[in-house]
Amino acid sequence: MAGNKNAAPVIIKRKKIIAGGGHHGGAWKVAYADFVTAMMAFFLLMWLLGATNEKQRKGVANYFNPSVAMSPSGAGDGVMGGNTPMAERTANESGTGFEGGRIHAEGPESDTAGAQAQKEAVDKALAAYAGESLTMKQLLPHVVTRVSDEGLVIEVFDLDDRPLFYPDTADPKLVLPQIARMFAVVLDKTPNGIAINGHVRSYPMTMIDNPVWRLSAARAEALRDLMQRAGLPGSRLQRVTGHADRKPVAPDPMSIRNNRLEIILLRKNR
Incomplete structure (x- = not known):
């Protein structure tokens, strides 16, 4: 080997x-x-x-606070609710926004862009008002805003554990007068005419006396009365209407989410 x-x-x-x-x-x-x-x-x-300024930093903090909900749709969403460092300058350049404490939209009020700018301004004003205390901050989960053909719609609605009225009545619970005061303060800064719509959930068809028409109208009238008592001039009101259960926003017509009131900042041609 x-x-x-x-x-x-x-x-x-x-x-x-x-x-x-x-x-x-x-x-x-x-x-x-x-x-x-x-x-x-x-x-x-x-x-x-x-x-950012102090107000915008407060908006950032509110975004991460789960107890604060505001305007889930339309312009003004996001961490600062549309209040970016350039927002105020952009608003001034386009002729819309805050000026002397007023919320306005220069040019034709039928312009959708003007309505969106007004929506942002109203959202900011509502958030600023509610930010004054924890009690007021708890009002915002009841409120959403959106732009429609008629104008800016501010919707206030029942929550599962916090309804606006006592069951099946137009007698407001404590939260509604607080919301009405907030609306009276904020809407006093706007020039628009105002319409109020009442909506309620559906009731069983077997009921002999279905209350949806009179209940929706009575609740709209209750909000009108509360807002005027809080200081909103009666001359601003253009109409108060009950829509019964004809325009549900929830898939289930009997859902409590359909119990709602709408305050509409009307455009000039409406």
């Missing part, structure tokens, strides 16, 4: 194993990524503090 010159040589490979992976381990990459993410968050926070 030893003298067999044709035998193939034996090659032994030795592989060096370094515990922990040395420079080729991945743990440092995870730590570095966490560090970069933290630094980005820090610089973003510093930018927000420098680029």
